Amino acid sequence: MRPDMTPAAAAERSDAARNRERLLLAARDLIEEGGVAALTMDRLAERAGVGKGTVFRRFGSRAGLMLTLLDDSEAAFQARFLFGPPPLGPGAPPLDRLLAFGAERIAYVVEYGDLVLAAGHAARGRFEVPAVALWNRHVEMLLREAGFRSPEPWLMAGSLTATLDPERLLHLIRQHGVTTERLAVSWRDLVTRVVMAT
Amino acid sequence: MRPDMTPAAAAERSDAARNRERLLLAARDLIEEGGVAALTMDRLAERAGVGKGTVFRRFGSRAGLMLTLLDDSEAAFQARFLFGPPPLGPGAPPLDRLLAFGAERIAYVVEYGDLVLAAGHAARGRFEVPAVALWNRHVEMLLREAGFRSPEPWLMAGSLTATLDPERLLHLIRQHGVTTERLAVSWRDLVTRVVMAT
DNA sequence: AATACAACCGGACCGTGGTCCGTTTAGTCT
């Protein structure tokens, strides 16, 4: 192993790194050209000038690729509600943070639409994704801070985040013309009722 | 058109009816033998002694087939919360009916597990299913009867039913060992808070 | 520079859900 590399990265061969770059680039190209639906694993491999096996070696599955594509924005989102400025980040009253969390999540889903949808179509189900667990813990924490008392705050947190399911949100927006504002208001209504009733 | 047939049925040819019987029979056989995963459209066609095109003509898609398989039990469920005895059916206080609805839905999802999951994997999304719209309206009505006042009772009803998403419920049960009792309690907690806070 | 090996690569291959269209057949009309 090279002495100058971080132990966390744990050795990625140069050709592997180059191919990953190529693949991500080609993936964004394809999506830009024809939407998420146009991103086929075969086409991606061909476009990147790489074998199909390589694609699956890198990303595991189509959903995994989508997750990787969302990696940056997802990390940014997490950073904002964990360490960012109020009312989303720490410093604001917990109820305000909860409301901001919902609103931001809705905006995120709207922005990345089909990409989020495709990322959710994982074989092992959309609840195994680490990010989902993180949101749950975050909401659970905020509930506790807001004075929420109940035998199962974790289940309640899960119920609340289930409300933000991307497929549901996008269905309401695209098929029923519901605006993001109304969705945010609905989230506010739900959360305030749940918290207030303590 | 034959004069003695009901206009609603609108003419189904005898060979079509016979093949549908065969297909449903074969489908249940395959599931009994190897679970829902063993039910492949190819295998189903072969087992039923029918062409593949016929299968898709009948059911449209795999999800459509699953929906048909669930048809009887789903209709029974609907009949129970629409016309059945209290507390699920009419006659009981609306809050009790809401709690019963959640508990019964959880039990239903547990009972039919993978079948419900497969039925949800429709191409057009799991929110287009007519039954889902019916549940929403039902919950909305009960909310109103329970004195729930809000600008958007329909969205609130959708949020509540989103909580009962089969994939979520089964994930909690199978991956986290959550009992159906705890799920029912969680539903009760959520719904009572939402209704009480009026 | 030569060696050795783990990691990586490619693309043939598979099973799946879904479509297409030429052929067959049930029901009706004369």
Added chain:
DNA sequence: AGACTAAACGGACCACGGTCCGGTTGTATT
């Protein structure tokens, strides 16, 4: 009975996601 037609049929065909494994290549070691 015979002809006619709309409906139903069947299975070859397609695109896709995903797997497998023999060959290749980067990297560390000597």
